[in-house]
Amino acid sequence: MKPRTSLLFLMAAGLSACGGGGAPASGSSHLSVAATAVPHAEILEVVKPILEKEGVQLDIKVFNDYVQPNDQVVQKQIDVNYFQTEPYLSAYNKDRGTQLVTLVGVHIEPFGAYSRRFKSLDALPQGADVVIPNDPSNNSRALILLDKAGLITLKDASNPLSTLRDITSNPKQLKFRELDSAMLPRVLDQVDLALINTNYALDAGLDPTKDALAIESRDSPYVNFLVGRADEKDDPRVLKLEKALTSPEVKAFIESKYKGAVVPAF
Structure with missing residues (x-):
């Protein structure tokens, strides 16, 4: 083997052994989700390893306002978001002429x-x-x-x-x-x-x-939903996220972590 060929071979082997610097495993796919920091992003961190086992790498984008998470999903900069109630979404859609939809209800935050x-x-x-x-x-x-x-x-x-x-x-x-x-x-x-x-x-x-x-009482109708575009309803990545967000692991985390300040809606 010529010296230059040998060097290229060793470099390629080294990259392969390192897993490309932490790149997702073969066959995995990415899903981005916008969320506010507490409790939404915290709940999504619990979901992250669950999805990894399903071949989905969850990319959590944290926002401190209620407008950009919807705007960026509409603009297809982010796949889905998790921060809002259905009345808020309805008002946003009416004001902006958009058609975002609720995908699954996850929790209630008594106001x-x-x-x-x-x-x-x-x-x-x-x-x-x-x-x-x-x-x-x-x-x-x-x-x-x-x-x-x-x-x-x-x-x-x-x-x-x-x-x-x-x-x-x-x-x-x-x-x-x-x-x-x-x-x-x-x-x-x-x-x-x-x-x-x-x-x-x-x-x-x-x-x-x-x-x-x-x-508000624990039976508040203001459920926080996972929200996305209508064409994402049957996306396998989104369906996996819906299932994970309503899993026993997430329910147990919400009840243990927030002790009534946040209540599971499932």
Whole structure:
């Protein structure tokens, strides 16, 4: 064997032995999924080794907002996402003229009301400063929770798209401000009350089961779904992800890790 040929042979053999620097095993395929950090990305990390055994390499992309995960799935930059409820998705599709679909329901995050200044909702003063999410779905979700807690009255508390205009009674004259959901934990020290999605509450170190002054019941209809494009419903990679997300391993992880702050929906 000539010296140059010998060197090339040894280089090729070395690369083969190293597995191409950690490349996926032969026959595996990739699937990208957008998620918010807590609890979605944490749950997906549990799913990752399950999928590897099924020949699917899961690529988790973490986002801190609720818009880009959908935008990037629509644009086919990412395959699927896992962060949202069906009412939120419906509002997004209506606003953007898109047709993303729910694929499988995984968990429920009971929505909560938090305060650093007061220990109960009864202690809120007249004209209290209250911040709520600015997206249609979570905006109404916050108002419905306040209605059930007796702080306000809505025209129809069963309407999943209630708005501030639907408040018919506000005895404490609460002053509402609407902010991006991700901003709410950051302003908690600056306001009297903040209505915060559980994923952002957990990310900020809050314990919904202990810190929330009011919280949705465990039978909340706001299930968090795996979401994708309609043409992905029969994609074998996506079907494997759906099965893994609703597996006994994931259910046990959710119950053990979040202790009621996040509840399995299956």
